[in-house]
Amino acid sequence: MEPVLRIDDLCVGFHVRDRVVNIINHVSLHIGENEVLGLIGETGCGKSVTGSAVLRLLPDNAVVAGQIDYRGKALLPMSEHEFNRLRGAKIVSVPQSPSTSLNPMMTVGMQVEECLTRRPDYSKKAQQVPVRERVQQIFERLRLNERGKIFRKYPCELSGGMCQRVLISMGAITNADLIVVDEPTKAVDWILRAGVVDVLRKMKEDYRCAMMMITHDIGVARALSNRIAVMYAGEIVETGTAGQVLDHPQHPYTADLISALPENGFHVTEGFMPSFEEMPAACRYQDRCAHCVEACRSGKPEMHETEPGHFVYCHRCRGE
Amino acid sequence: MLLELRNVTKTYWSGVMRNKAFHAVKDVNLEIGEREIFGIIGESGSGKTTTCKIIMGLLKPTSGAVLYQGEDITKLGKAKWHELRKSIQMIFQHPQMTFNPRSTVYSACAEPIRIYKLAKDADEEREMVLGILDRVGVSRDQLEKYPHEISGGQAQRLSIARTLLLKPSLLICDEPTSMLDISVQAQILSLLKEIHGKENLTLLYISHNLDVVAAICDRIAVMKDGEIVEMGNTDEVFSSPKHDYTKRLLSARI
Numbered sequence: 001m002e003p004v005l006r007i008d009d010l011c012v013g014f015h016v017r018d019r020v021v022n023i024i025n026h027v028s029l030h031i032g033e034n035e036v037l038g039l040i041g042e043t044g045c046g047k048s049v050t051g052s053a054v055l056r057l058l059p060d061n062a063v064v065a066g067q068i069d070y071r072g073k074a075l076l077p078m079s080e081h082e083f084n085r086l087r088g089a090k091i092v093s094v095p096q097s098p099s100t101s102l103n104p105m106m107t108v109g110m111q112v113e114e115c116l117t118r119r120p121d122y123s124k125k126a127q128q129v130p131v132r133e134r135v136q137q138i139f140e141r142l143r144l145n146e147r148g149k150i151f152r153k154y155p156c157e158l159s160g161g162m163c164q165r166v167l168i169s170m171g172a173i174t175n176a177d178l179i180v181v182d183e184p185t186k187a188v189d190w191i192l193r194a195g196v197v198d199v200l201r202k203m204k205e206d207y208r209c210a211m212m213m214i215t216h217d218i219g220v221a222r223a224l225s226n227r228i229a230v231m232y233a234g235e236i237v238e239t240g241t242a243g244q245v246l247d248h249p250q251h252p253y254t255a256d257l258i259s260a261l262p263e264n265g266f267h268v269t270e271g272f273m274p275s276f277e278e279m280p281a282a283c284r285y286q287d288r289c290a291h292c293v294e295a296c297r298s299g300k301p302e303m304h305e306t307e308p309g310h311f312v313y314c315h316r317c318r319g320e
Numbered sequence: 321m322l323l324e325l326r327n328v329t330k331t332y333w334s335g336v337m338r339n340k341a342f343h344a345v346k347d348v349n350l351e352i353g354e355r356e357i358f359g360i361i362g363e364s365g366s367g368k369t370t371t372c373k374i375i376m377g378l379l380k381p382t383s384g385a386v387l388y389q390g391e392d393i394t395k396l397g398k399a400k401w402h403e404l405r406k407s408i409q410m411i412f413q414h415p416q417m418t419f420n421p422r423s424t425v426y427s428a429c430a431e432p433i434r435i436y437k438l439a440k441d442a443d444e445e446r447e448m449v450l451g452i453l454d455r456v457g458v459s460r461d462q463l464e465k466y467p468h469e470i471s472g473g474q475a476q477r478l479s480i481a482r483t484l485l486l487k488p489s490l491l492i493c494d495e496p497t498s499m500l501d502i503s504v505q506a507q508i509l510s511l512l513k514e515i516h517g518k519e520n521l522t523l524l525y526i527s528h529n530l531d532v533v534a535a536i537c538d539r540i541a542v543m544k545d546g547e548i549v550e551m552g553n554t555d556e557v558f559s560s561p562k563h564d565y566t567k568r569l570l571s572a573r574i
Contacts, residue, residue, distance in 0.1 A: 042501045043472075160364070189364045189528040194572035216501040219531075223574045260506035262535035268506050 002072055003030040004178050004210040005054065010066035012046075012053055020063055021276050023049055025234045027066075031178070036204060036211040038225030038242065040218060042257070044273065046234040047214045048096075051180045054212065055093050056083055070178065089119060092176035096183040098163035102155040108166045109135055109151030115170050138169045141206065142199050161192035165199055172203050179203075182214045197223050218261060222246050227309075230254045233273050233284040240310035250312040252289045283315065291316055321387075322522050323352040323375065323490060328384035330370055330546075344370045345381070346546040354489075357516060357523040359537030359554070361530060361569065367546035368526045372492050375524070376410055377401055388490070406436060409483035410492040414499060415475035419467035425478060426463040429453070432485045448485065456481045456511060473504035480511065484519075492524045497532060509536060530573060534558055542566045 012024035024046050031037045039047050052058050054068055056075065068075045070091060075083065087093075095101040103111055112135045116122060129137075136148065142165045144150050155163055164184065171179050184200060185193045197220055204211060204224070215221050221228055222242055229239040230251065238251040249255040259267040271288040280286055283296040295315040304317040330345040345367045352358045360368050373379040375386055377393060385392045393404060412418045419428050429449045432438075439445035453460060456477040462470060470478070476496055483491060493512065497505040513536060516523055527533050533540055534554060541551040542565065550563040561567045 042503050190361075190530060190569065191363045191572045194574055197574055218502065219574050257503060260503045262505070262509065262529070262531040266506035266509045266535060268510050269503060 001033070003032045004035075004071060005029070005031040005212070006067075006069040007050075007054070008067040008069070010050070010053060010068065011064070012049055012058065013063040014059075015061040015063065022279075023234050023276055024053070027231075027234075027236050029229055029236065029239070031210045031212055034204070034208045034210060035227065036213055036225045038221035038228040039212060039214045039231060040216060040221050040228060040257075041231035042216060042273065045231045047216075047231055048182055049234075050231075051093070051182055051212060051214050054178075055087060055091060055180055057093070085120060088115065089174050090177045092171045092174060092179050094167050094171040094179060094181045094184065096186055098160055098167050099155075101167060102163055104155055107152050107154055108158065108163075109139075109153075112138070112166065112170050112173060115173050119174075134173065135169075138173050141202070142169050142172075144169065159192075161188055161195060164188060164192075164196055168196075168199055168203065172207060175207060176209055178210045178212070180212045180214070183216070184213070185215065185217050185220050193217075193220070196220075200224055218246065218258065230257070233279065234276065235284055236313065237285070238310075238312050238314075240307075244307065244310040248310075250306050250310070250317055251285075251314045252291050252316075253285050256288075256290075321351045322354045322356075322389060323524075324385075324387040325350045325371075325375070326385045326387065328371070328374060328381045328386060330367075330374060330379060331382045343546045345374065348384070348543075348546075348548055350541055350548065350551065352490075352522060352524060354522055355516075355520065356539060357525060357537045359525045359527065359533040359540040360543055361527060361533050361540060362543035363528060363569075366543040368543055369494055370546075371543070372410070372494050372524070372526060375492060376408060377404075406486045407489045408492070409486060409488035409490070410494065411476070411479050411483060411496045413495040415472055415479055415496075416467055416470075418479050419475065421467055423466075424463065425465050425467070425470065428467070429478060429482055429485070432482055436486065438485070452481045452485055453478075455484065455515075457507075471504075472500050473507060476500065476504075476508055477511065480508075480515075484515065487519070489520060490522045490524065492526070494526045495528070498527070498529065505532070512536070530558075530569065542569065 007027060007029040010024055010027045011022065013020040013022040027050060039050065041047050053064060064076060113131050116131050139145050139150055144162060144165050184196050188196060201224060213224060225242045227239065228242050228245040230237050230245060232253045238245055238254050245254060246258060249258055256269040258264060269288055274280060282299055283301050286292050286296045293315065301313045301315045303311050303313055306312055306317055325348050328345055328348045329343060332342045332344060334340045334342065348371060362368050374381050381394055386394050426449060430445055433445050433448055439448055450460060458474055458477050462474060467475060497508050500508065515521060525537055537554045539552065540554050540557055541548045544565045550557060550566045557566065561570055
């Protein structure tokens with residue numbers, strides 16, 4: 001079956017001064033119907049850049065190569081006009097940092113309404129349900145009603161968790177097909193985090209949309225994702241179902257990441273992620289990896305399927 | 321007991337007649353023993369940070385007493401506090417925001433030495449700074465950088481380094497890892513744990529992340545709406561919570 005989103009061999013670089021610094025290196029991913037793909041990795045590994053590439057929201061100095069298909073249509077060669085019909089309607093983003101992503105001068109109700117009224121194909125007459133009614137409905141769905149008062153509130157009057165839910169409602173209101181959620185639980189506290197996870201899960205069930213969830217919170221990824229892709233230094237190192245990746249990690253980086261969790265005794269991995277300007281040519285994890293062998297320094301690891309659906313990019317998995 | 325809070329209350333008044341009371345912290349009693357790692361957990365707005373600020377002397381409580389080594393520190397004057405500040409230090413939530421953006425990492429680290437005149441001359445000062453950087457694992461080439469050029473994890477290490485220079489006996493950590501991702505969080509936590517093992521240091525660790533608290537704290541207090549609703553050994557509280565709120569908090573674990 002045709003996946004909702006297929007990313008093939010995506011490379012993204014940025015013009016910095018007179019050179020191009022390569023950030024995303026041959027990333028391939030796919031997201032199926034009603035599937036949540038969790039994209040995990042540490043800060044600066046290129047998760048958000050991948051998300052922005054799908055939404056074509058990268059800055060002007062970005063160089064993008066490869067192929068991104070949405071339901072069989074190539075997104076990258078599309079004209080801006082054509083892509084605008086998809087972005088915001090079928091492909092939607094829920095940005096990170098709710099406190100800075102909302103317009104402080106507009107009530108939140110108006111902002112959510114805009115998602116519908118500013119579409120190029122919007123006409124007031126064609127609406128079966130008034131726009132305002134639809135906004136109220138979605139607020140109610142996400143438990144944001146407070147007796148209908150929330151519509152007239154400004155972002156500064158709401159708590160961080162509520163702003164986050166307003167952002168999610170903006171993603172949900174257009175009946176999107178594919179939602180890119182960027183760090184939904186960053187800087188929210190423990191109870192709100194459980195609330196956000198609940199809302200996202202409900203959204204997945206109600207709207208049956210595909211989701212690309214970018215996060216560094218492994219707990220959230222485990223709770224929501226069907227499949228998980230682990231990213232390190234701009235490359236995918238491991239993909240598989242949530243259970244395969246998190247319970248039986250095959251790549252040393254995934255294993256190290258999971259053992260760094262406080263409940264697993266916060267084991268520290270030596271060293272830091274190499275800078276993108278001086279990336280090692282072969283395996284990018286070679287300097288920090290405890291299992292590094294000769295092959296890791298000489299050649300790029302290829303993809304190995306260790307069990308059905310579980311793909312690992314590591315030399316050590318060859319032939320197993 | 322190193323630190324004791326007795327019926328500490330902080331009330332803010334609002335309204336036209338100043339007649340609406342809001343109790344940010346209400347009747348808090350707690351005791352922290354020497355060399356203990358004590359955790360305070362609770363959701364945003366439950367009064368964790370206000371409690372910290374009262375202990376640090378940054379806020380005066382409306383009523384109640386804070387006893388540090390048996391002495392009430394809420395009524396101390398400025399000069400006394402200057403001395404006391406050496407032994408009570410704090411690490412903040414946003415590492416990059418605690419540094420002066422206009423001074424280099426070196427002068428930020430040398431500041432406590434200068435304020436407390438710990439070094440005889442510039443050479444000794446430099447030696448002390450370099451020594452402490454090695455302790456916390458920051459490489460020396462970072463010294464001439466400005467705060468915006470270093471990563472969050474580095475900045476948090478540096479703020480730990482700064483406090484260690486003064487050899488504090490009580491270190492208050494206000495969500496030091498909530499802005500950092502897991503691999504960096506692991507580095508910071510094991511650094512704190514290591515320092516705690518080597519020095520005569522008491523930690524007051526504030527967090528909303530139950531996994532972190534469960535991993536490092538000996539005893540914890542659960543705060544809700546300014547009050548402590550439950551207190552006890554970490555294992556006991558986690559395995560058999562008594563208060564409904566604690567149960568709710570634990571069930572929010574995903």
